Amino acid sequence: MASDWKSFEPILIPDIPNLDKIDVYIKNGGYKALENVVKGDEWTPESVVDEVKEANIRGRGGAGFNAGLKWSFMPPADGGPRYLACNGDESEPGTFKDRKIFEYNPHIFIEGALIAAYAMKVTTIFVYIRGEYYSWIKMMEKALQDARDKGFIGKNLFGTDYSVEFEVTEGAGAYICGEETAMLESLEGKRGYPRVKPPFPAQKGLWGRPTTINNIETLANVPGVINNGTAWFKNIGAETHPGPVLYGISGHVNRPGVYELPSGVPVMELINDIAQGIRGGKKLKGLIPGGSSTPILRADQLEGVSMDADSLREAGSMMGTAGMIVMDEDTDMVDALWRISHFYKHESCGQCTPCRDGTGWLEKILLKIKNGEGEIRDLDLLLDVTTQMEGRTICALADAAAWPVRHTINRFRDEFEARCKKSVHAVA
Amino acid sequence: MEETYEFTKEDLKEIEAIKAKFPEVMPATLPTLWVAQRRFGHVEPPVQRLVAETLDLPESHVHGVATFYTQYYKEQKGKYVLDVCTTTSCQLCGGYKMLHYLEDKLGIKAGETTEDGMFSIQSVECLGACGYAPMMQITNDVYVNNLTEEKLDEVIDSLKEGKMPEFESVGMPLLENINNK
Ligand SMILES: Cc1cc2nc3c(=O)[nH]c(=O)nc-3n(C[C@H](O)[C@H](O)[C@H](O)COP(=O)(O)O)c2cc1C
Numbered sequence: 284m285a286s287d288w289k290s291f292e293p294i295l296i297p298d299i300p301n302l303d304k305i306d307v308y309i310k311n312g313g314y315k316a317l318e319n320v321v322k323g324d325e326w327t328p329e330s331v332v333d334e335v336k337e338a339n340i341r342g343r344g345g346a347g348f349n350a351g352l353k354w355s356f357m358p359p360a361d362g363g364p365r366y367l368a369c370n371g372d373e374s375e376p377g378t379f380k381d382r383k384i385f386e387y388n389p390h391i392f393i394e395g396a397l398i399a400a401y402a403m404k405v406t407t408i409f410v411y412i413r414g415e416y417y418s419w420i421k422m423m424e425k426a427l428q429d430a431r432d433k434g435f436i437g438k439n440l441f442g443t444d445y446s447v448e449f450e451v452t453e454g455a456g457a458y459i460c461g462e463e464t465a466m467l468e469s470l471e472g473k474r475g476y477p478r479v480k481p482p483f484p485a486q487k488g489l490w491g492r493p494t495t496i497n498n499i500e501t502l503a504n505v506p507g508v509i510n511n512g513t514a515w516f517k518n519i520g521a522e523t524h525p526g527p528v529l530y531g532i533s534g535h536v537n538r539p540g541v542y543e544l545p546s547g548v549p550v551m552e553l554i555n556d557i558a559q560g561i562r563g564g565k566k567l568k569g570l571i572p573g574g575s576s577t578p579i580l581r582a583d584q585l586e587g588v589s590m591d592a593d594s595l596r597e598a599g600s601m602m603g604t605a606g607m608i609v610m611d612e613d614t615d616m617v618d619a620l621w622r623i624s625h626f627y628k629h630e631s632c633g634q635c636t637p638c639r640d641g642t643g644w645l646e647k648i649l650l651k652i653k654n655g656e657g658e659i660r661d662l663d664l665l666l667d668v669t670t671q672m673e674g675r676t677i678c679a680l681a682d683a684a685a686w687p688v689r690h691t692i693n694r695f696r697d698e699f700e701a702r703c704k705k706s707v708h709a710v711a
Numbered sequence: 712m713e714e715t716y717e718f719t720k721e722d723l724k725e726i727e728a729i730k731a732k733f734p735e736v737m738p739a740t741l742p743t744l745w746v747a748q749r750r751f752g753h754v755e756p757p758v759q760r761l762v763a764e765t766l767d768l769p770e771s772h773v774h775g776v777a778t779f780y781t782q783y784y785k786e787q788k789g790k791y792v793l794d795v796c797t798t799t800s801c802q803l804c805g806g807y808k809m810l811h812y813l814e815d816k817l818g819i820k821a822g823e824t825t826e827d828g829m830f831s832i833q834s835v836e837c838l839g840a841c842g843y844a845p846m847m848q849i850t851n852d853v854y855v856n857n858l859t860e861e862k863l864d865e866v867i868d869s870l871k872e873g874k875m876p877e878f879e880s881v882g883m884p885l886l887e888n889i890n891n892k
């Protein structure tokens with residue numbers, strides 16, 4: 284049950300000193316799941332896929348898709364190369380959780396990725412990490428070398444005929460490379476332009492070969508499922524969105540940070556008990572629950588809401604990356620929304636007109652309003668632009684840019700109207 | 712005269728190791744641009760040309776990649792590039808205040824470089840450290856968290872002496888501390 288968080292023992296990042304060292308990880312039962320899966324008679328690639336599907340690990344990269352189900356889309360092996368591309372781009376504003384795995388428990392991710400690779404008969408795994416995470420890229424390279432030295436990566440794992448390579452690659456500053464097909468383009472050494480789907484990456488991914496993309500935290504959940512079973516996993520947190528979650532809490536709270544807790548913790552407990560309330564004893568004004576693209580909720584919309592896909596959808600938002608941005612009563616919503624729109628305008632790759640032009644218009648009109656030059660009808664123009672952006676583009680960046688504008692204006696309309704000057708245009 | 716650029720033997724060895732990770736050479740473009748930027752401090756067109764020649768790829772391809780990604784310096788920057796995050800969480804926690812403090816302190820605006828070539832300031836998008844806002848990154852390397860004016864003074868002083876701040880480990884907050892608060 285969700286409210287059990289007070290007795291919850293972290294699974295992804297347990298409090299064990301030096302767990303980033305491979306020997307400590309092994310001493311604490313690490314790489315046992317991998318060995319059992321690859322070497323034992325108990326598992327086949329197909330049964331691993333089924334088990335993970337049954338556990339319902341919902342993708343932690345934003346979309347919440349069942350990981351095992353995604354793995355099952357890989358076509359039958361034909362002897363050619365097959366890839367797993369692990370998404371460590373972590374660029375959605377408010378999100379800073381995957382780097383905690385790189386730093387404190389890299390091997391749980393490596394082990395999870397290796398199990399996933401075995402299940403999908405993958406020949407090479409890449410982990411793509413945003414270029415700004417230079418320090419964390421170094422940590423991952425070290426961890427992978429240690430795993431290679433122990434024989435967990437390379438030829439003939441555990442004396443079987445399964446072989447797999449595992450490499451780190453880095454970005455160089457581009458939010459769009461977190462979108463899965465843009466990431467593939469970037470990995471191939473190109474500009475990060477999202478691809479038109481279909482074909483989906485499982486059919487034609489890296490170099491035209493079958494490829495699956497998963498988030499770092501998603502894969503870090505896999506060893507636990509193999510070791511403890513699906514019933515154990517499904518018992519943690521919210522029923523339809525089970526498992527531990529790395530909540531990133533930032534903004535106006537007393538103790539921001541990344542907290543590992545079960546899914547489905549009540550939002551107000553996360554803000555008041557875990558992050559220890561609003562700074563300076565101020566009142567809560569709004570919450571962006573899962574990274575800057577997820578619709579903001581007003582304080583009065585948060586009663587009874589918990590951090591899982593269903594509860595947040597009912598409340599009018601989304602789980603996203605569980606990167607919670609907390610805003611106090613003094614927050615200027617016009618400024619805040621303008622800055623979010625600036626981000627998406629800056630990061631649009633420019634391939635699709637509704638996104639390239641739309642993000643530009645959103646930012647420009649919001650800047651005008653922010654500077655006191657806006658008119659009431661600009662608010663309706665903004666809403667109209669969002670309608671023209673949604674669902675009409677190659678990737679979801681356009682939607683990610685449109686949602687915050689639509690919902691922030693609708694939910695804080697008074698504040699936006701108050702900022703507009705009196706109309707100088709006669710109404711016909 | 713245009714400056715000439717060459718990779719060292721070690722650089723070339725590193726580039727060979729990069730190429731070995733992939734089934735073809737094009738994926739080496741981003742990492743090789745990184746090797747070049749770490750060596751020369753920027754990837755101006757002559758450096759892009761060197762990368763293209765070293766990898767035997769069209770110069771137009773390398774140029775296209777270099778110009779897509781914000782972390783590559785397409786023109787020379789100061790010795791220390793101060794990337795101050797001003798995206799949402801940092802904005803809420805005083806990111807712009809920190810940016811403006813730096814601008815006043817160094818007498819330049821975001822996007823500019825001090826006359827002595829020591830510092831550049833940039834206002835950048837979310838760096839994935841939102842819980843430690845406001846924050847900045849120095850020359851694509853170390854993160855400096857929970858900025859205050861005093862902390863900025865200290866960092867600038869130590870950079871003037873050629874000392875980069877150390878990597879700051881932030882730690883995971885423990886539940887027991889919360890339960891016993
Ligand atoms: C514009 C955009 C940016 C994205 N950025 C990230 C990111 O930084 N990290 C991530 O894991 N997923 C990101 N995603 C989601 C990925 O496309 C993909 O759904 C995810 O990596 C799949 O992994 P999962 O199923 O394990 O969550 C982004 C999506 C979009 C549309």
Ligand code: SF4
Pocket residue numbers: 459476477630631632633634635636638639676677678679680681
């Ligand atoms: S929606 Fe925007 S970011 Fe996505 S492909 Fe189109 S232009 Fe690029």
Ligand code: FES
Pocket residue numbers: 376377378796797798799800801802836837838839840841842844846
């Ligand atoms: S908003 Fe500044 S690091 Fe994320």
